[in-house]
Amino acid sequence: MKIGIIGAGAAGLAAAFDLTEKGHDVTVYESAPFVGGQASTIPVGGSSLERGYHHLFTNDEAILDLMEDLDIYDHMKWYPSKVGTYTSGKVYKTTTPIDLLRLDAIPIIDRIKLGLFAMRVKRIKDWKLLEDQTADFWLRERLGGMAYEKVWAPLLKGKFGDFYDQIGMPWFWSKIQTRFASRQGIRQREMLGYPDGSFDTIFDKLQASIKSKGGEIHISTPVIKINVVDDVATGLKTVTPDGEEFDRDFDCILSTVPSFSFPDLVDLPFEYKERLSSVHYLAAVVVILEMTDALTDFYWMNIADPDIPFLGLIEHTNMLPKEWYGGNNILYMTNYLDREDPIYALSQDELLDLYLPHLNKFNPKFQRSWIKATHYNALSAAQPIIGTNYSKVIPDHRTP
Known part of the structure; x- marks a missing residue:
């Protein structure tokens, strides 16, 4: 079968890998100029670093099995995690x-x-x-x-x-x-997984395998419409990097875009569309600081204080060697929020002005001069609101 896949994040590439392994003719389209979705990376200090913090738990079997299928399981390493919680004006281990x-x-x-x-x-x-x-x-x-x-x-x-x-x-x-x-x-220490070379290791191997079996991956190529004839999806309309619209026929379409975006691509029956739109997504804003000093000794800092305007601090280099990133300490400041929240519309500099004064609560010695570089990323669909009886509102993967 000729199969078109919308999205080159983890789901899209994993599906493309599986389908090309089974002999299908697969083409993947990605609107961003990179693959990997929320686990995509940026260059930092000579290495790759995820735009949004990522690690694996020992029971993340689907990804671990995928790495085994890709023959890169030995690239996954396990590290002890140190967790803190900030509450009542104090950091607790x-x-x-x-x-x-x-x-x-x-x-x-x-x-x-x-x-x-x-x-x-x-x-x-x-x-x-x-x-x-x-x-x-x-x-x-x-x-x-x-x-x-x-x-x-x-x-x-x-x-x-x-x-x-x-x-x-x-x-x-x-x-x-x-x-x-x-x-x-016996001490019940938490162990978290991180692949050598970042999550790029997984995505690079996925791309190589897909292409080696005749699959195609097109970045900077958004899909603007799913073509339908007699209630059957027949292909995709895309926009090339040069701005030209292009139609391509497929026997089957697999979409990995967020539920609220999917109805923009194709007309759907009212009931199915209602089920898609019934799930609300929170956005996320992530600020990454490259710093001369570590803020705390913890990898993961839960924040149980409503007066602090971000949800968590993840000090990447308190679990992984800072030498990977040119000797810099890597700190993620993360927040989940509604897309209508005013914070979601703030610029990088405005977020820094809002966030940085609170870092002294975690380390009184913190100074803004510690910051050598800043990176900012906003995600429109980071966390679904998983309400009661959630499994009953999930639509079938196959559209009507």
């Missing part, structure tokens, strides 16, 4: 269960409840039993107290904003399962 017992921002009884609650959620095997309940309701009812108000409530509100009380409990359940799966040893 929250890497292991023992660390939770030292979280004196909440009473000792709530610290114990926090750990026991996580164990209780871990023992739940069937997430479908939780589908009709929100995480907010479930945590209030079964955890409650300061453990919820000082830890989980601020994190939910920080990640989902006004939608925090709509998030289905299966989302929270999956996070607990993932975290526990990545913990090893």
Whole structure:
């Protein structure tokens, strides 16, 4: 079959790899001038660095299996992660269960409840039993107290904003399962995966394999329409890098664009379109700082403080060698927010003016002069709002 794929992110390239392996004639179109989507990279200090922070957990089996199929599994390396949480004006180490017992921002009884609650959620095997309940309701009812108000409530509100009380409990359940799966040893240290050479290693090998089997990948070539004849998709209309519109026939079309963008490409039955539009996506803004000094000792900093205008700090070089990036310390400042949020419209300099004064809360010695370079990236579809009974609103992959 001749198959056209819209999007050269992880999903599009993985599908193209699988389909070319099965002997299909595949062409991939990507509107951006690069492949990789949200895991695409920029050059930093002689190496490649993801525009948005990325790592793998030990149970990310689909990607690990893909790397094995690509014969690059040995490029995945595992590193111990150090996690902190900022709450009540202080940074706490929250890497292991023992660390939770030292979280004196909440009473000792709530610290114990926090750990026991996580164990209780871990023992739940069937997430479908939780589908009709929100995480907010479930945590209030079964955890409650300061453990919820000082830890989980601020994190939910920080990640989902006004939608925090709509998030289905299966989302929270999956996070607990993932975290526990990545913990090893008697101390329960979390191990995270990162490929040698960045995630480019995966995308480069995918592209090489696809092209070696006759597949095509066209970047800077947006798809503007899915051509349809008698209710059957027959091809794609694209715009070439030179600005010319071009039609190409296909037997099958695979789209990997966000749900809210897909209806712009093709007329769809009302009910199917309604199901697509029923899922709201949050955007993300990510600021990357190349710095002379490390801000903290932690790789991942949860921020449970509503007065801080970003959700998290990820210090990439507190897990990976800074020598990979010309000796610079790499810090991601990240935020999820609605596309209508005024922060989403801010420029890089405006974001820095908003964010940087808060970094002294994590390290009083921080100075703006530490910053050697800044990179900014905005994503329009970073996080879907996964509400209750979410599995029931997901449309079939095959359009009507």
